[in-house]
Amino acid sequence: MKNIKKIYMYKLALGVIILLAGIVSATCYKHEALASSFLISMGLILFILTAFRFFRQGDFPDRDERTKKLAAYGITYSWLLTLVLISVFYLADYFKMVEFTAGSVLGILLIFMIISANVFRWYFMRKGDIE
Secondary structure, eight states: OTTSOHHHHHHHHHHHHHHHHHHHHHHHOTTOHHHHHHHHHHHHHHHHHHHHHHHHHTTSOSOOHHHHHHHHHHHHHHHHHHHHHHHHHHHHHHTTSOOOOHHHHHHHHHHHHHHHHHHHHHHHHHHOSOO
16 A cells, blocks of 8 residues: 555545445435435446556556647547547438437547547557557
């Protein structure tokens, strides 16, 4: 535990606190299941992502110029691919192939942007550089 940076300790502690708040909320307020499940999910996500990031990182710096550049390119490519997906959704709706609700479109776009940004970032990290 000595080698853990302070930011990781704070994030891990915050994840545990949010998780415990969700558990307490679930036991005390049985009618508010949505808020309890949200808190439990957020606490688990924060804790697990912080733990994975810490153990994967090792002694490398969190951010440097190279990782910032690769992340920016990954997000840019994700954004452009999302514009293509929006065009496909528009054409599918225009030709009455599928009927979308606003919630379904926003959900699909949100998940697609997150996944594609991480895929592009991973690809550029494996490749080593952009050009």
